[in-house]
Amino acid sequence: MSGxxxxxxxxxxxxxxxxxxxxxxVQTRADVLLEAVEQxxxxxxxxxxxxxxxxxxxxxxxxxxxxxxxxxxxxxxAIYTIPSLALFILLVPMTxxxxxxxxxxxxLYSLTIxxxxxxxxxxxxxxxxxxxxxxxxxxxxxxxxxxxxxxALPAAMAGLRVAAVSTVALATVGAVIGNGGLGNLxxxxxxxxxxxxxxTASVLCVVLAVAFDLLLLGAQxxxxxxxxxxx
Numbered sequence: 001m002s003g004x005x006x007x008x009x010x011x012x013x014x015x016x017x018x019x020x021x022x023x024x025x026v027q028t029r030a031d032v033l034l035e036a037v038e039q040x041x042x043x044x045x046x047x048x049x050x051x052x053x054x055x056x057x058x059x060x061x062x063x064x065x066x067x068x069x070x071x072x073x074x075x076x077x078a079i080y081t082i083p084s085l086a087l088f089i090l091l092v093p094m095t096x097x098x099x100x101x102x103x104x105x106x107x108l109y110s111l112t113i114x115x116x117x118x119x120x121x122x123x124x125x126x127x128x129x130x131x132x133x134x135x136x137x138x139x140x141x142x143x144x145x146x147x148x149x150x151x152a153l154p155a156a157m158a159g160l161r162v163a164a165v166s167t168v169a170l171a172t173v174g175a176v177i178g179n180g181g182l183g184n185l186x187x188x189x190x191x192x193x194x195x196x197x198x199x200t201a202s203v204l205c206v207v208l209a210v211a212f213d214l215l216l217l218g219a220q221x222x223x224x225x226x227x228x229x230x231x
Contacts, residue, residue: 014196015028018193018194018195019195020195020196020199021196021199022195022196025197025200026200029197032185033204036181036182036185036201037182037208039179039181039184040171040172040180040182040183040204040208041181042099042181043099043102043103043106043167043171043179043180043181044106044167044171044208044212046107047102047103047106047107047167047171048106048110048160048163050103051106051107051109051110051114051163052110052114054111055110055115058072058076058111059114059115059118059119059122060118060122060144062115063119063122063123069119072115073116076111076112076115076116077112079109079111079112080109080112084170084173084176085173087105087108088101088102088105088176088177091104091105092177097177097178097179098177099179101174101177101179102171102180106167106170106171109166110166110167113159113162113163113166114156114159114160114163116159117155117156117158117159117160117162118152118155118156120159121151121153121154121155122148122149124151124152124155125147125148125151125152129147129148130147130148133146153220153223154220154224157216157220157224158220160216161212161213161216161217161220164209164212164213164216165209168205168208168209169209172186175187182201182202182205182208185197185200186198186202186205189201
């Protein structure tokens with residue numbers, strides 16, 4: 001006490017010190033973190049599903065119609081080269097500053113990886129296997145879904161794993177329109193010099209990416225039991 005004026009003493013904790021590693025931040029902001037994780041998961045899951053639904057017919061078309069191969073691969077590659085901010089600007093007039101804009105952008109970006117890997121899997125099927133299927137009386141489309149698709153599944157799943165990890169990272173860019181999941185926390189934390197928020201949100205992004213990769217790896221092994229001994 002000096003001159004009758006009391007000086008308040010701030011508590012000494014990691015939030016006050018602005019430490020990078022701060023368990024207290026996680027404890028006091030658990031609801032904020034959970035909301036950001038939920039939005040991030042929504043963006044990733046919906047965009048991957050949409051991307052896969054588009055990639056499968058495009059890859060089959062490129063595999064079956066040789067003239068369509070160059071166009072399909074060219075267009076999907078060209079989309080991937082568009083900067084995310086520019087793509088958002090193109091989509092915003094149609095879908096607004098919403099999560100839909102981010103989902104569409106992420107789905108389009110995933111096409112390059114998914115289409116190429118599915119196509120690699122289909123192209124890698126031994127021609128003798130197709131001939132054997134035809135000799136058994138299977139039509140072209142039945143051969144595709146009963147024979148070629150299962151054999152192409154490992155390559156397709158490998159592409160899905162890469163696309164999932166990439167999408168987890170790209171989803172953070174949605175923060176530029178206020179719908180970036182954990183990216184919102186990273187951006188706001190950086191602008192306000194809130195170290196614990198930046199690090200925690202960044203670590204959660206890495207955890208999500210690793211979790212997606214491991215889950216899809218497990219799904220791949222369950223779906224392709226004949227390859228479990230193959231390294």
